[in-house]
Amino acid sequence: MLKMKLEALEHPSPDSVDAQNRNVFASTVLWLEDQKIRQYKIEDRVNLRKVDNLPEWEKAYQHYKIDVGIPKFDSPLEELSWLLSYAVRLEFLDAPENYQDINSKNILERDSKSVAPSIKAENLFDNIDFQHKDFISGVRAMAKKLQIAHHPNHLIQLEAIVRIVHERLAPEVRKRAAITGTPFPFSQGNDKVADDPALDYAVRILRLLQIQSLRQLQTLINETIVCVQDLTANPKTDTKLGKVGF
Template identity: 70%
Template structure:
């Protein structure tokens, strides 16, 4: 995914970026600032250019993250992923028309939509700006409290938060036992899902998600069966309606 994002940003050597090499990491951050992000003026990027003096560069990088309002991440990979997503977003905002493909069918749909009567809802969320800095900061803060991994797209992260709340904090999860033990190393299985190595990993994930979905369905079926059995095993009768004899 990092390689694809670097290619989208037209990086000169996306396959050679090793973020585990701190010097390469620093050089790539400098490239993103020079070519895409441009948070600083050219003369203010002097310390970021000192990739051969990592002690100076590290301090400049810490200041750079603060100026970008970057959320707190645990690993350089998460920081780098966030920066790539931020750079891509800026690229889109600079020239949104280059990324829009509108055909005649879509135009017709928009015209029909505009002709339809508008309904004003009084829902609080209708007036909420989901891309405001305050909303994004709230999502990041809530994710940190719930220990949800960071994601460049705050809306995707919000979906993960909603799932954690539903699975662990909702009333239905009150008596549910917490999942313990070591994570299953599905990526190291001997069974080959597909011959394409690039597709093998995501296919394994999709297969586990399908198994989880089937288990949830089976759980709901079992709960329904138990509820029906309790109802039929203890029926309520009205003795006033009974008759003895003719």
């Protein structure tokens, strides 16, 4: 609560003010009187301005406490906190409509946002409106060029485009040798998997997909073997240690 009051006054918190230093304390009280409280007229604040003459300022401050109505406290910090609360109250009463939308929930949300690190997105796709008509028409045109069936949801069509590009058009895929031969016939014959023709056809498709997955796995294994071979075929040599290898 005290933090909210201090932020409203645009003044450092009492914890950051050395209340035991009477010069600092006197300057803070003078600032509050000049900027927020205004108990006295400007010409009547002469003695409060004598912050470099503490005996005179102390006399003026004792009268000021009575005029403002500061209760009896045990420490200067408590007196300063009361003055801050009083200044906030006066500030609010001057224009209460300015603070109608301020509540504890808004303050907590604002503080959490200020503490959270600000990360500037550098990904181009973060700024794309995927529902924009130009984006949708672009997806439709690409799907038509790749002969992908129409779907009411253009994002699903986009997923199909990504899969086609990954499986058929990627440079590493185009270097692979084409699959030749027929793993098993699709025609209905004596090698049927299921009695139901529709089920038999679906099972055959699943088999093809499994073969494709196995081929992808084998490709990854081959690439791993090549990397290991390249690493072991060119060991680092440290003649100081009198050994070859890592």
